[in-house]
Amino acid sequence: MSRLPYYATVVLNAFVVAWVFASPASAAGGGCSNTLCPEVGAAPSALTASYVSGSSGGGWTASSSAPADQPWTYRLTKPCAISDQEAGACGAADFRECPAPPDRVVEDFVVEQRRLVLPGDRTVDGFPTGGQPPGTPVGQWDTLLRACIDITALNPPPSPDEVYRYFRTLPLPELPTRQQPPGDGLSGLPVVFHTDGPTTQTFDLDIRGFDVDIVATASSFTWHTGDGTDLVSSDPGAPWPDHSVSHDYRSGTYTSSLTTTWTGTYTVDGGAPADVPGTTTTDGPPVTFDVLEARPVLVNPYD
Secondary structure (H helix, E strand, O other): OOOOOOOOOOOOOOOOOOOOOOOOOOOOOOOEOOOOOHHHHOOOOEEEEOEEEEOOOOOEEEEOOOOOOOOEEEEEEOHHHHHHHHHOOEOHHHOOOOOOOOOOOEEEEEEEEEEEOEOOOEOOOOOOOOOOOOOOEEEEEEEEEEEEEEOHHHOOOOOHHHHHHHHOOOOOOOOOOEEEOOOOEEOOOOEEEEOOOOOEEEEEEEEOOEEEEEEEEEEEEEEEOOOOOEEEEOOOEOOOOOOOOEEOOOOEEEEEEEEEEEEEEEEEOOOOOEEOOOOEEEEOOOEEEEEEOOOOOOOOOOO
């Protein structure tokens, strides 16, 4: 996602809108379909909140509880969903990263508000109630602001980015380097590399009360040979003669190691699996070995 400039100050009240929206036509990067904008299709694009409040530090929080006789109800919509509905596409300006502390969900939303009928058959700005009972929404949704909103209190399912934050902290195995011959090698003869560690791991996590199952798979292997060469393989290698990773050395002492790249899929409460939107790596323990130079010597086989 592209990082975009953040607004300086927003005043949250019924009549001030302090965010100027970038139109999809002027957004850099062009449009994208729902397939390329998973924020639209991977989760509901709008949330309903009873109360949206700002802090002195400039942060915003949405909750499902509100003060007595709160005159508004709120709707939080993904910017890309609005652009996709209005212009048929969403652009780079519709995406922004929102830093989130651990165990908090902070996402980029457009906040809209709608009047509620108050006791005494009235609304906050005199809009006609139509005789509706207190607490009934009346009138249109009015755009209020766009901001990074803490929606933890609304308890939405873990987002892909939130799952990825957990994925990066999983205790994934540090796969060891095995080489053949197992001791010293010989110059002119290839050294065969492979690993025999587990390449799939399953984790059952509790994320804010949701049961999240993550399956981590070793998808790429980078063998650091110790002489400045890196060998990248999509498989963990195998011992000779089925080997797929090998390297020729000159004589000397070398230290090799293996960096494993992990990808993952996850499910929330037994739902459909989805890809973890990122990778993580582990580094296995290094192995030091000598490569010797063999010198031919003529001998008399009859001696």
